[in-house]
Amino acid sequence: MKTSMAKSIQDLSSKKQLFHWTAKVSNEEAIAEEEEEDLSFNPSSSADNTDAMKEEKKEKEKEKEKEKERENEESSSSSVSARRKKLQAIAVSRLKSMIIGFGRNRGHFHGLGTRLVGTLFGHRRGHVHFAFQKDPTSHPVFLVELATPITGLVREMASGLVRIALECDKDKKAAAASRLIDHPLWTTYCNGKKCGFATRRECGAKEWEILKAVEPISMGAGVLPAGNGNGNGEEGGEIMYMRAKFERVVGSRDSEAFYMMNPDSNGAPELSIYLLRV
Known part of the structure; x- marks a missing residue:
């Protein structure tokens, strides 16, 4: 009885050992199979990794190319904008020079301004003299004697507006003169006649004495007593004069105009003088 029980116990223990061994073997085989599967899977994963790396490199290269293209476009656009700015600056400078030149021609052409003091004077039985001064105390920049008697001009002015045109020939001698007002001889037209x-x-001593006599007068007309301008009144007695401010306008190198300014700035100027080179 005891021997049979001992034998059964030994069989049971041997069966347990066999079960443990078989379980261990089966576990080892499962692990080996998993390792084999991992080994069989690893090559494909490494290949996938290399493909992904190549794609990343390609994308990076594309991005670099795009950045280079952007830089080139920005540099070209910046150069174009710089060129445009340069051209605009040149155009602005040219426009400024043209405006300045026009202003000089209009306002200070040949050293004269746009506002001058004009004096018309002459002996009662003498001819008309026109004198233009920069200011009442300066010597005249333009003094001309007309063949028209001053009494006849006074009558014309009393009847209405007076337009006096002085024309000179455009010849070689005239072209040699630097200024239009420097011409020595003019043809005179009064209201078209x-x-x-x-x-x-x-401006001699006689003319200067008359201008000094009317220097305090800014605008007006009157008669100076005999003796002014010559000291003894031998050339026609009393001196008639008219004094006013004139606006000077330069049309071109061959045309200038002097317009008498009215005090109320209304209506056309009563007296206008035109210098023309034809």
């Missing part, structure tokens, strides 16, 4: 010639004069 030819009335002799006008001669440019230098």
Whole structure:
């Protein structure tokens, strides 16, 4: 009885050992199979990894190319904008020079301004003299004697507006003169009618004495007593004069105009003088 029980116990223990061994073997085989599966899977995963790396490199290269293209476009656009700015600056400078030149021609052409003091004077039985000054105390920049008697001009002015045109020939001698007002001889027209010639004069002692006598007068007309301008009144007695401010406008190198300014700034100027080179 005891021997049979001992034998059964040994069989049972041997069966347990066999079960443990078989379980261990089966576990080892499962692990080996998993390792084999991992080994069989690893090559494909490594290949996938290399493909992904190649794609990343390609994308990076594409991004670099795009960045280079952007940089090139930005540089080209910046160069174009810089060129445009340069051209605009040149155009603006040219426009400024043209405006400045126009202003000089209009306002200070040949050293004269747009506002001058004009004096018309002459002996009662003498000829008309025109004198233009920069200011009442300066010497005249333009002094001309007309063949028209001053009494006849006074009558014309009393009847209405007076337009006096002084024309000179555009010849070689005229072209040699640097300024239009420097021409010595002019053909005179009064309201469209030819009335002799006008001669440019230098301001002598007699003319300067008359201008000094009317220096305090800014605008007006009147008569100076005999003796002014010559000291003894031998050339026609009393001196008639008219003094006013004139606006000077330069049309071109061959045309200038002097317009008498009215105090109320209304209506057309009563007296206008035109210098023309034809």
